[in-house]
Amino acid sequence: xxxxxxIAPLLLPFALAIALMFAWFHIRYQRVISIVGSxxxxxxxxxxxxxxWQGGIISLxxxxxxxxxxxxxxxxxxxxxxxxxxxxxxLAVSLFASGSMINQRLRYGFFPIFHLLLMxxxxxxxxxDIFNLYVWFEVMIIxxxxxxxxxxxKAQLEGAVKYFTLNFLASIIFLTALAVxxxxxxxxxxxxxxxxxxxxxxxxxxxxxxxxxxxxxxxKAAVFPLYxxxxxxxxxxPPAVAAVFGGLLTKVGVYAMMRVFTLMFTRDPFIExxxxxxxxxxxxxxxxxxxxxxxxxxxxxxLIICHIGFMLAGLAMYSELxxxxxxxxxxxxxxxxxxxxxxxxVTNKITGTxxxxxxxxLYANYPKISLLMAIPLFSLVGIPPLSGFWPKLSxxxxxxxxxxxxxxxxxxLASFATLYVIARVWAxxxxxxxxxxxxxxxxxxxxxxxxxKRVLMLLPIGLLALVSLxxxxxxxxxxxxxxxxxxxxxxxxxYIEAVLGSTKELMP
Amino acid sequence: xxxxxxxxxxxxxxxxxxxxxRRSLVKLIIGIILLGNGANLLIFLLGRLVKGKPPxxxxxxxxxxxxxxxPVPQALILTAIVISFGLQAFAIxxxxxxxxxxxxxxxxxxxxFDEFE
Numbered sequence: 001x002x003x004x005x006x007i008a009p010l011l012l013p014f015a016l017a018i019a020l021m022f023a024w025f026h027i028r029y030q031r032v033i034s035i036v037g038s039x040x041x042x043x044x045x046x047x048x049x050x051x052x053w054q055g056g057i058i059s060l061x062x063x064x065x066x067x068x069x070x071x072x073x074x075x076x077x078x079x080x081x082x083x084x085x086x087x088x089x090x091l092a093v094s095l096f097a098s099g100s101m102i103n104q105r106l107r108y109g110f111f112p113i114f115h116l117l118l119m120x121x122x123x124x125x126x127x128x129d130i131f132n133l134y135v136w137f138e139v140m141i142i143x144x145x146x147x148x149x150x151x152x153x154k155a156q157l158e159g160a161v162k163y164f165t166l167n168f169l170a171s172i173i174f175l176t177a178l179a180v181x182x183x184x185x186x187x188x189x190x191x192x193x194x195x196x197x198x199x200x201x202x203x204x205x206x207x208x209x210x211x212x213x214x215x216x217x218x219x220k221a222a223v224f225p226l227y228x229x230x231x232x233x234x235x236x237x238p239p240a241v242a243a244v245f246g247g248l249l250t251k252v253g254v255y256a257m258m259r260v261f262t263l264m265f266t267r268d269p270f271i272e273x274x275x276x277x278x279x280x281x282x283x284x285x286x287x288x289x290x291x292x293x294x295x296x297x298x299x300x301x302x303l304i305i306c307h308i309g310f311m312l313a314g315l316a317m318y319s320e321l322x323x324x325x326x327x328x329x330x331x332x333x334x335x336x337x338x339x340x341x342x343x344x345x346v347t348n349k350i351t352g353t354x355x356x357x358x359x360x361x362l363y364a365n366y367p368k369i370s371l372l373m374a375i376p377l378f379s380l381v382g383i384p385p386l387s388g389f390w391p392k393l394s395x396x397x398x399x400x401x402x403x404x405x406x407x408x409x410x411x412x413l414a415s416f417a418t419l420y421v422i423a424r425v426w427a428x429x430x431x432x433x434x435x436x437x438x439x440x441x442x443x444x445x446x447x448x449x450x451x452x453k454r455v456l457m458l459l460p461i462g463l464l465a466l467v468s469l470x471x472x473x474x475x476x477x478x479x480x481x482x483x484x485x486x487x488x489x490x491x492x493x494x495y496i497e498a499v500l501g502s503t504k505e506l507m508p
Numbered sequence: 509x510x511x512x513x514x515x516x517x518x519x520x521x522x523x524x525x526x527x528x529x530r531r532s533l534v535k536l537i538i539g540i541i542l543l544g545n546g547a548n549l550l551i552f553l554l555g556r557l558v559k560g561k562p563p564x565x566x567x568x569x570x571x572x573x574x575x576x577x578x579p580v581p582q583a584l585i586l587t588a589i590v591i592s593f594g595l596q597a598f599a600i601x602x603x604x605x606x607x608x609x610x611x612x613x614x615x616x617x618x619x620x621f622d623e624f625e
Contacts, residue, residue, distance in 0.1 A: 135591070145598055154609050160602060161602065161603070161618055175544075182580075188580075
């Protein structure tokens with residue numbers, strides 16, 4: 001019975017999207033359905049997480065077709081953790097969009113498409129078949145294209161052209177890699193691939209295949225030097241959309257890399273060196289970009305790139321400690337980054353601008369809100385004991401253990417760069433007196449919104465800030481979780497057995 | 509046949525990438541379409557070409573006894589074609605809207621909001 005319910009995280013958002021489409025012209029109903037549905041998704045995700053935490057990996061063979069011939073859904077600890085994080089961010093963004101988004105945009109169908117995006121995300125996390133992963137990636141990106149262009153402003157369309165081109169290109173490269181992989185092994189089931197790739201004798205072909213996968217996922221995860229679409233597009237959509245994108249979309253790329261480079265491609269020096277170098281330069285270029293931008297949303301966009309480097313560094317070092325650090329960082333990063341983009345949405349509504357020079361006076365005018373916003377900002381920096389500190393500790397210890405000194409130095413430098421950037425944002429936007437400038441006519445300031453809307457905008461920031469605080473002060477729990485995930489990733493035998501185990505005796 | 513297909517896939521990839529490097533929006537989309545078709549053919553080719561051997565089990569036997577054409581690549585290609593069809597439809601509407609709003613199809617001009625701010 002539990003096995004069959006594995007498909008519920010896919011069906012629930014799908015049913016929600018359909019229900020929301022029936023309420024197309026009734027925005028008020030859409031808000032209620034979306035929020036209630038997101039709470040239900042969260043409940044479901046918590047339940048699923050509990051089952052996997054206690055009972056181990058669950059797999060579902062769709063239609064009863066035994067692996068590796070059918071489509072498999074697998075929920076291991078990493079997958080259910082990601083589903084849980086998706087549900088948390090989904091609920092927060094549902095609330096935030098209900099409060100902040102203007103009715104015209106909602107009337108174009110923001111909520112139904114948003115839930116389809118969440119379905120794509122859940123599907124990508126639960127897929128146990130690499131082609132199925134491709135299909136869920138497509139579900140996800142086509143929803144994200146629509147969300148990005150919703151409203152059709154000039155800036156959005158310009159950003160969308162770049163976002164569309166590079167993401168579509170990434171899909172084609174992913175497909176090319178799939179073709180090569182299928183030609184090499186004749187299977188698409190990830191557990192089966194794990195067994196079969198190890199048996200291939202032409203290692204150079206396997207390396208080429210791994211490289212094509214890396215480029216495909218690298219574009220989606222925005223790693224050096226494939227990240228240019230991200231800062232060109234993430235500042236254009238409304239803040240609620242940017243929050244989902246910034247929190248979850250790039251992390252799917254990282255998740256896919258974690259799967260592929262632990263389960264399928266065993267380590268050799270070639271792959272390891274490539275990951276190390278790319279992680280180093282991702283940290284470096286992201287930090288440089290964030291330091292030189294003056295638009296608060298662009299600063300956060302560049303910080304996404306910089307922090308992808310931390311996760312990649314953990315994956316590159318490939319020890320249990322470092323991998324646990326990478327997973328911990330991902331958990332922390334998804335919550336904080338989604339929160340930052342919502343925060344930028346609120347500061348925009350308070351000050352009327354995204355430019356740091358023009359902002360100011362937030363702390364003087366809204367001291368309580370500013371203190372609330374300080375939590376995600378300083379969590380990101382990782383001032384102990386806030387949530388960014390603990391994973392970096394694991395990453396640096398892991399790096400020292402294996403003697404990756406340049407990478408350790410770069411992790412420290414990138415952390416200082418983040419500190420500098422956030423301190424600048426704090427000084428410019430919160431402490432400085434706001435300079436006088438021509439206010440855009442007809443702009444709706446935060447104070448003009450009714451109380452309910454204001455609460456709906458601040459509630460999700462508070463909710464995610466609470467989660468961040470839990471990650472910080474309950475770091476033991478998260479560390480236990482991250483270590484368990486890292487152990488599962490490094491020893492995929494349990495995963496393979498959960499997928500293939502029952503079918504071994506059926507094979508002729 | 510394999511050689512011919514391999515050459516054709518190479519040409520499709522090369523032409524697609526060349527078109528993507530041009531500055532026109534329309535050529536960009538054409539490039540993407542060519543690349544997508546190249547990828548589909550690549551799956552087809554790497555799934556091994558077997559002529560005239562449909563994967564149908566003869567009456568009375570339980571397994572396929574001889575070499576057969578693998579049906580999986582065709583299922584994959586069909587899925588990929590449907591997906592890329594949807595994406596291409598979206599892309600064409602996107603460039604039409606972009607052209608109307610930005611009033612140019614030169615990619616170098618489409619970065620009004622990209623300067624250092």
